[in-house]
Amino acid sequence: MATVPPSVESEKVDYLNLPCPIPYEEIHREALMSLKPELFEGLRFDFTKGLNQRFSLSHSVLMGPTELPTQSADVVKIPAAHYEFGTNFLDPQMMLIGRVMTDGRVNARVKCDLSENLSLKANGQLTGEPHMSHGMVNFDYKGKDYRTQFQLGNGALLGASYIQSVSPHLSLGGEVFWAGQHRKSGIGYAARYNTDKMVAAGQVASTGMVALSYVQKISEKVSLASDFMYNYMSRDVTASFGYDYILRQNNARLKTQFRLKTDYHLFPVYCMDRLGLCLLVQISVAVLRSCILIYHSSLHQDSEYQILCRLRGKIDSNGCAAAFLEERLNMGLNFILSAEVDHKKKDYKFGFGLTVGE
Structure with a gap:
């Protein structure tokens, strides 16, 4: 007599103990890490000197051409050099950064x-330029299975967002914003689905913006990413495909791990061997929303491996190709190569840099 195999019961989901989702503004963070490296042109040198475990000083020098805005399609550049002095105070409950x-x-x-x-x-x-100074305050509340944020900025800029986990892998959220100075308002919705091997996210706003991203983890060292941006008002469409390849890594377990953080910001940050990535997303005609991602250059997210060499690259539908290489030569010494080729504008950029200090 044939035996009937026992039925495999599906895994039950405890909806009262769902994981807390990531903040609303970070739903595309894995794709941004691969597709939006901090490209630069010219020479960059960053030096950080730690005075104690919490306080450090930083010096940054950037020498390279600067693009000037023009009415034509031609790219106009002039030589430029910038120096930046910074102070950093890092504490488990407080972080102060000045530049x-x-x-x-x-x-x-x-x-x-x-x-x-x-x-x-x-x-x-x-800044010394009229109407260019700005400020913003953000309150972030982390619940058991949800997150909510409230933003207040100059120019009567108000915003609020909420994201909720509806399953162990799916989270849904929305946002509203109001720019009183320009009499502009909007509403947006977002969804994010993530597993151990992939992350898919989508976002739409009443301003006409549609953003989609997808990241597939091929192995412990290789990830592929793609995104799609569409603006209904201007009919602009951009798609890009990129990769994130860890060439060498140290399997030693690290005692300290830094999580990915996000904040509203409008300038790059270099402190304690951290690199800053600035992304501007237009949410209205005259309002720009800025999201900066800060990560430790020697750590892969949610990993216990120390990255010694990392290569990221992308190509988009506008014919622009870019690559970004980070090489840890020694403890406290990193070498950086950056390259970008825009075939449509005939604009070619190359940069190399050194980061000294832990």
């Missing part, structure tokens, strides 16, 4: 954990 640049800009950023679930983030920039 002073030779062009007269002064930047400051604060992150403070008011409680176990509530954190405060603030940043500001002072």
Whole structure:
């Protein structure tokens, strides 16, 4: 008599103990890590000197051409050089970062954990140019299976977002924003689905913006990423495909791990061997929303491996190809190569840099 195999019961989902989702503004973070490296042109040198475990000083020098805005399609560049002095205070519950640049800009950023679930983030920039100074305050509340944020900025800029886990792998969210100075408002929706091998995210806003991204983890060292951007108002469409390849890594377990963080910001950050990545997304005619991703250059997200060499590259539908190489030569010494080729504009960029200090 044939035996009937026992039925395999499907895994039950405990909807009362769903994981807490990532913040609304970070739903595309894995794709941004691969597709939006901090490309630069010319020579860059960053030096960080730690005075103690919490306080450090940083010096940054960038020498290279600067593009000038023109009415024609031709690219016009002029030689330029910039120096930046910074101070950094890093504490488990507070982070203070300040920057002073030779062009007269002064930047400051604060992150403070008011409680176990509530954190405060603030940043500001002072410039000598009229109407270019700005500031923003962000309150982030982390619930058991949800996150909510409230933003307040100059120019009567108000925003709020909420994201909720609806399953162990799926989270849904929405946002509203109001720019009182320009009398512009909008609403947006987002969805994110993630597993151990892939991450898919989608975002749509009433301003006409549609953003889709997908990341596939091929192996422990290789990941492929793609994104799609569409603006209904201007009919602009851009698609890109990229890769993230870890050439060499150290299998030693690290005692300290840094998580990916995000904040509203408008300038790059170089501190304690961290690299900054700035992304500007237009949410209205005159309002730009800035999201900066900060990560430790020697750590792969959610990994216990120390990255010694990492290569990232992409190509988009506009004919622009780019590559970014980070090589750890020694403890406290990193070498960086950056290259970008825009065939449509006939614009070619190459840069190399050194990062000294831990």
